[in-house]
Amino acid sequence: MGTPWGEVSVTLKFDVPKSDLVVPTITDLMMGAETNEREIREMLGVEFEGLKNKRHLFLPDDWPEGKYPWRKDEHGVEDMIKYTHKSVTEIRAKRGENNG
Amino acid sequence: MPTKAMFLMIRQLLQRPFTNPFPVKYAPKNVTKTIEKVKLGQMSINNPIPVPDGFRGKLKYDPERCIGCRLCITVCPANAMEWIPEVRKIRHYVTRCMFCGLCVDVCPGKKLPGETAPVKALSMSKEFLLADYDKYSDNLIVEPTSKEQSLNNQEPSSDQK
Amino acid sequence: MANDKVSKISKRYEIPIGPIHPALKEPIRVEAEVKGEKVVKVDVKRGFAHRGIEYMGMKRNAIQTLYLSERICGICSISHPYAFVLASEKALGIEPPPRAQYIRTIIAELERIHSHILWLGVVAHEIGFDPILFWTWKLREKVLDVLEAITGNRINYAMYMIGGVRRDIKESHILALRDMIDYYRKAADQMKDIFLSDPIYKARTKDVAKLSQDLALKLNIVGPTARAAGLRVDIRQDIPYDAYADIDVRAVVPQDIMGEVNGDAYDATLVRIYEIEQSLDIIEYCINNMPEGKLLAIPNYVALLTTIRKTQGEGIGAHEAPRGEVIHYVKYDGTRDGPVVWKVIAPSYNNINCWGPLLLGAEVADIPVVIAFIDPCLCCNDRIAFVKDENGRVLDYFEIHNMSVNKTMKIKRMLGV
Ligand code: SF4
Ligand code: SF4
Numbered sequence: 001m002g003t004p005w006g007e008v009s010v011t012l013k014f015d016v017p018k019s020d021l022v023v024p025t026i027t028d029l030m031m032g033a034e035t036n037e038r039e040i041r042e043m044l045g046v047e048f049e050g051l052k053n054k055r056h057l058f059l060p061d062d063w064p065e066g067k068y069p070w071r072k073d074e075h076g077v078e079d080m081i082k083y084t085h086k087s088v089t090e091i092r093a094k095r096g097e098n099n100g
Numbered sequence: 101m102p103t104k105a106m107f108l109m110i111r112q113l114l115q116r117p118f119t120n121p122f123p124v125k126y127a128p129k130n131v132t133k134t135i136e137k138v139k140l141g142q143m144s145i146n147n148p149i150p151v152p153d154g155f156r157g158k159l160k161y162d163p164e165r166c167i168g169c170r171l172c173i174t175v176c177p178a179n180a181m182e183w184i185p186e187v188r189k190i191r192h193y194v195t196r197c198m199f200c201g202l203c204v205d206v207c208p209g210k211k212l213p214g215e216t217a218p219v220k221a222l223s224m225s226k227e228f229l230l231a232d233y234d235k236y237s238d239n240l241i242v243e244p245t246s247k248e249q250s251l252n253n254q255e256p257s258s259d260q261k
Numbered sequence: 262m263a264n265d266k267v268s269k270i271s272k273r274y275e276i277p278i279g280p281i282h283p284a285l286k287e288p289i290r291v292e293a294e295v296k297g298e299k300v301v302k303v304d305v306k307r308g309f310a311h312r313g314i315e316y317m318g319m320k321r322n323a324i325q326t327l328y329l330s331e332r333i334c335g336i337c338s339i340s341h342p343y344a345f346v347l348a349s350e351k352a353l354g355i356e357p358p359p360r361a362q363y364i365r366t367i368i369a370e371l372e373r374i375h376s377h378i379l380w381l382g383v384v385a386h387e388i389g390f391d392p393i394l395f396w397t398w399k400l401r402e403k404v405l406d407v408l409e410a411i412t413g414n415r416i417n418y419a420m421y422m423i424g425g426v427r428r429d430i431k432e433s434h435i436l437a438l439r440d441m442i443d444y445y446r447k448a449a450d451q452m453k454d455i456f457l458s459d460p461i462y463k464a465r466t467k468d469v470a471k472l473s474q475d476l477a478l479k480l481n482i483v484g485p486t487a488r489a490a491g492l493r494v495d496i497r498q499d500i501p502y503d504a505y506a507d508i509d510v511r512a513v514v515p516q517d518i519m520g521e522v523n524g525d526a527y528d529a530t531l532v533r534i535y536e537i538e539q540s541l542d543i544i545e546y547c548i549n550n551m552p553e554g555k556l557l558a559i560p561n562y563v564a565l566l567t568t569i570r571k572t573q574g575e576g577i578g579a580h581e582a583p584r585g586e587v588i589h590y591v592k593y594d595g596t597r598d599g600p601v602v603w604k605v606i607a608p609s610y611n612n613i614n615c616w617g618p619l620l621l622g623a624e625v626a627d628i629p630v631v632i633a634f635i636d637p638c639l640c641c642n643d644r645i646a647f648v649k650d651e652n653g654r655v656l657d658y659f660e661i662h663n664m665s666v667n668k669t670m671k672i673k674r675m676l677g678v
Contacts, residue, residue: 004498005499005500006498006499007499007500009500032480032481035610035611035613055306057307058307069313103460103461105390105392105455105459105461105462108451112392112395118399118402152409153410153413154411154412154413155414156414156419171563174563175324175325175562176325177321177326177328178328200328201419202324202562205562206563
């Protein structure tokens with residue numbers, strides 16, 4: 001670091017089976033990775049073992065459980081909104097209103 | 101203890117305003133009258149400063165030269181172009197436009213008889229005062245007004261306000 | 262009454278800042294707990310400006326996405342397209358012509374100048390130096406005029422294209438650029454006087470928002486904020502691209518200028534003022550050594566889109582934006598003429614990490630300085646916070662701003678200025 005051409009960027013890529021989405025956290029080594037891990041967690045549903053702050057980063061706090069906007073195998077880019085948002089019927093039912 | 105910043109401030113106070121001057125120094129009581137006076141030459145106002153050469157303002161469209169290739173629709177990032185299938189021309193919504201000028205770059209245009217090179221159907225004007233209360237006002241929609249179109253586009257009678 | 266006050270001060274109070282807050286140009290929320298004047302606990306909530314713009318990009322073709330990326334942020338309206346074209350060119354294997362590379366570098370440096378001057382004004386405003394705010398923003402007009410002359414508009418330049426640039430820099434523009442360089446050389450000297458040797462500014466920013474080198478590394482801090490902490494990080498130096506590869510760009514760090522590093526808001530000011538001068542040197546080099554030639558590798562947009570539809574590939578583009586490194590990841594899979602995956606990491610995404618540690622132990626009146634210190638850009642990241650006083654009342658921006666201004670006054674009186 002600190003010299004021209006001195007930075008080497010390393011990209012690590014590994015596959016995690018969809019049935020077992022757990023990877024160990026690196027926040028103990030690099031505090032700043034918390035942002036990235038929280039984002040991956042909320043967007044893809046990958047759990048980070050040892051991640052302390054698990055609050056949503058970009059998504060609202062009342063985002064429906066188990067819906068992950070970046071999972072493109074479950075739904076295309078086209079119907080992400082339809083898929084991830086609660087339908088009006090669902091919200092009304094929750095509020096106890098009947099939609100006649 | 102005077103600081104450098106203080107000298108700077110005092111110097112600033114004595115300088116002319118840096119910003120472009122308003123057309124008139126004080127808001128006139130009657131704008132219409134003022135404009136009339138200016139037209140008659142009884143009054144002078146500060147003219148607006150000119151925009152640079154490459155300025156990207158409201159889009160101008162010449163339906164005569166449009167060949168209906170739909171390239172502008174393909175590249176437009178804001179989807180400000182609408183295809184009118186009946187006349188094979190386009191309609192442009194100024195309110196959606198983000199003035200990137202891509203459509204102008206891509207438009208092939210048409211060579212009218214007697215010309216050596218094709219002239220583009222689209223071009224950017226220097227008009228930038230586009231504010232309006234109605235986003236569908238005539239000023240904000242650019243479309244072909246050819247004979248075939250006039251049927252669908254009957255203007256409401258002029259006494260309607 | 263006095264007793265009342267004492268008992269209250271020993272209690273903790275919560276101060277929410279944001280989502281809408283005048284110290285911030287964009288929405289974010291910081292919840293600070295204060296004990297007396299000291300902040301004892303902070304929580305930063307972001308996400309208020311999350312617009313899902315990446316999703317919009319994945320539905321459009323690459324040229325549309327490029328211009329969408331320009332709209333991620335108004336101030337960095339070159340940085341995002343720059344990173345996007347770099348990533349796309351890597352993915353598609355297109356090499357932009359040399360002249361286009363130089364023009365891109367010039368525009369990017371012009372943007373850095375205007376962004377840094379804007380930041381100086383914002384910080385001056387936060388500590389109550391409003392005349393300086395107007396003075397710096399007056400200086401900024403010059404570079405905006407030049408940008409307007411070259412690109413056609415003051416912001417949102419619509420200049421870049423995958424494989425080159427869309428407009429040329431003509432002789433008349435070069436004259437304007439040279440004139441601008443002279444103007445800013447003088448202005449930079451004045452700015453050094455006004456900001457760096459002013460006793461009040463020193464008192465107000467020295468040791469505020471102090472970021473140690475170690476913490477900056479741990480929190481992935483980038484850009485001028487990291488350089489103020491003494492880290493020699495700069496994408497233009499570490500992984501040069503375009504014309505930066507021909508120029509020996511070195512990261513501007515306070516230890517080279519002052520001999521010592523504090524990592525505080527004063528050092529951040531220092532770094533930014535010296536970076537303006539660095540940018541002027543880069544622009545001067547570029548206009549003196551500008552190669553001739555084409556502007557676009559694939560001049561026909563339709564052909565470009567066809568190429569994209571046929572190509573598979575992925576690429577990461579990194580550009581040193583005024584606030585730090587902006588990284589775009591793009592993947593084309595050969596089925597669509599647009600990206601199938603597009604991910605943006607803006608500098609503030611990482612820089613906001615430092616708000617928590619920095620605000621801890623800070624005085625309430627210093628919050629605006631800490632927040633402004635990293636030059637947050639929340640549209641880029643998607644942003645901090647409000648404060649309640651001892652009675653649980655919510656302080657609005659003006660009160661906090663006034664507290665900050667009053668502190669400056671106090672220091673003024675103390676220094677006898
Ligand atoms: S200028 Fe840009 S946004 Fe406007 S219509 Fe043309 S391509 Fe679309
Ligand atoms: S305006 Fe130009 S680009 Fe658009 S359809 Fe007509 S000829 Fe084609």
